[in-house]
Amino acid sequence: MDLGWLAQLGTTGALVLVQAAATDVWQLARAGFTRLLGRGDRKGEAVAERRLDALAAEVEQAPPAERDEVRRRLLSAWQTRLVDLIEEDPSAAEALQVLRDELLARLPAPQQQWVQNITASAPHATAQGVTFGNIINHSNLATDPGNRADGDGSLR
Template sequence: MDLGWLAQLGTTGALVLVQAAATDVWQVARPGFTRLLGRGDREREAVAERRLDALAAEVEQTLPAERDEVRLRLLSVWQTRLADLMEEDPAAADALQVLRDELLARLPAPHQQWVLNITASAAGATAQGVMFGSIINHPSPGNGSPR
């Protein structure tokens, strides 16, 4: 299986999960991710429920103006959890993709997108950014430095 695709799936799955917290979509996200993370094991499901409840509580208890910052911080935690899940059980990738797509379709438009702002302020500095993909720099002909 393509590792780049799995990494992207883990990222977008985690993104949809954290975006669903504190929205009406949580009523679908929580049981879906409980099943996915539990993999039919009641103890794993109980652990997943506790973690998902903690995620939702943290987002809900944050002022609305600060929720994107909290979601961004929580995103990396859930990316790791989903990456670990797919490493342990590669078949979970298909279930994650279905769940991600279902939740994404249900999220309100503002939760379906994020904006990344990057600023370079030093003399000669270059700012680059990417969300959920890669940046590849090629040396300029002649001087060997990145563009």
């Protein structure tokens, strides 16, 4: 299984889930993710419902100006949970894609936007970020003057 695709699907699914919290789309998201995470097992669905309810409560209890920050904080746990799910049960990937697409189409337009700020402040520092894609770096350490120590040709 392509791990890049798996991570991307887990990320986009988690993004849509946390964005749906505290919106008119939440009940649809909750029902869909309960089925997906529970995989037909009543106990699994009960656990999923508790986790989803906790997610929604945390977002709803935050002041409106802080909700995006709460969503960002909750995102990684849900991304991990969804990636683990489709690693354990690859057939869940298609269901996650369908649910993600349905919810994304129903979310209000402002809920589909994310801002990513990346800062590098140390000498010779590089900061990179990507959402829904790849970063490919090619570095020639032998010709990069920032990687030389005192001009003697040894790499730092």
